[in-house]
Amino acid sequence: MRQINVDELKNIQLEITDVVMKFCDEHDIYCFLNYGTLLGAVRHKGYIPWDDDIDLGMLRPDYDKFMSLFNAENTRYKFRCLENDPNCPSHCGKVFDTTTELYEPDRKTGLKLAINIDIFVMDNAPDDDKVLKKLFIRQYIFRKLHFARILPVSAPANGNLIKRIITRCALLAAHIIPTSIMPKNYFAVKLLEGSKRYISENTKRVGWDGRAIDREKISNFIYADFEGRKYKIPSGYDEWLTTVYGDYMTPPSERDKASHHHFEAFVQDNNGE
Secondary structure, X not given: OEEOOHHHHHHHHHHHHHHHHHHHHHOOOOOEEOHHHHHHHHHHOOOOOOOOOOEEEEEHHHHHHHHHHOHHHOXXXXXXXXXXXXXXXXXXXXXXXXXXXXXXXXXXXXXXXOOEEXXXXXXXXXXXXXXXXXXXXXXXXXXXXXXXXXXXXXOOOOOOHHHHHHHHHHHHHHHHOOOOOOOOOHHHHHHHHHHOOOOOOOOOEEEEOOEEEEHHHHHOEEEEEEOOEEEEEEOOHHHHHHHHHOOOOOOOOHHHOOOOOOOEEEEOOOOOO
């Protein structure tokens, strides 16, 4: 395997995205740019310059349909999530390029995956703001604990001094608990349960991780430029990005212009190894 740089990594991510988008169009599945990738499309017409991943979004019916069909029709690219793989280490769905390898944070101590893109499912969200806030706090805690559980104790910590200390303490505490008592993906399962809590209710809003938007504003789409391609984005992108990032058109300070991802990525060399 040959180690690759960030530019090569992004090219492979875009190839995965093209495959997913084409598949979704062919199967009447609504898939759109989400989170940092949506922000990148709106503000930069491509990747945020200091970002290095791809985020997509689907509403629950589309997500379930994608999950039931994609792997059966693809060999190189595979979709994994907790619902189709109980051992999946991720708190969201991922489409992997199985001809690659990716280690977080590094090959020596990291979690072995493959180069991938994220797919976040937008589930029904409570219409009561107080209930939504409680859900957000619960999901935020579970997400932090999940990453503390699956990443090595030596994983880099981001943020200011206090946040780094909290992260380091969480990492140490999470690794003390044996897997026989608490599986590695325990908190990811809790995240999934919280996300699907309102699946049978006819709510006006959908969301992920405690953030919500009116269903109609995420259900309709327009096209936006992204790295020379045109991908679907929600017609209500302004409200969604404001909900997630606040004043999203103002770039962050220089101190915050850094990737929060730490990894080493590899592809097969010319000998197929």
